Amino acid sequence: MATVQWNSPNYDYMIVNGEKYLPVNTEGYSIFEIAVLIFDEPMDIIGDTVAMSKHHEIEYTLTFHLDTAVKE
Numbered sequence: 340m341a342t343v344q345w346n347s348p349n350y351d352y353m354i355v356n357g358e359k360y361l362p363v364n365t366e367g368y369s370i371f372e373i374a375v376l377i378f379d380e381p382m383d384i385i386g387d388t389v390a391m392s393k394h395h396e397i398e399y400t401l402t403f404h405l406d407t408a409v410k411e
Contacts, residue, residue, distance in 0.1 A: 341403055345369045349390040355382075378405035 342363075343353070350369035353360045356376055364370045376382055381400045388395055 340372050341375045343371045343373055343401070345386070347388065347390060349388045350386050351389060351394075352387045354385040354387075354396075375403050378403050378408065 345368055348366075348368055350362065350371075352362075353371050353373055355373045358374070360371050360373050362369045363372050373384070379402070381402050384399050384401055385396050386399055388397060
């Protein structure tokens, strides 16, 4: 799992590999805990934002590097 914090409070869900994730907080920037499917390779995700007064699903590519991962 990875914690993803957006620099916006307007993200209301993320989709990773077809699974929908809701934010883990209710105030401040939007924070999500999502499954990491692969390390050291690009991973496509979708983030839904309401920043422009209506919902917009935006496609992003994230890469999680194994050598910087921290086990908790």
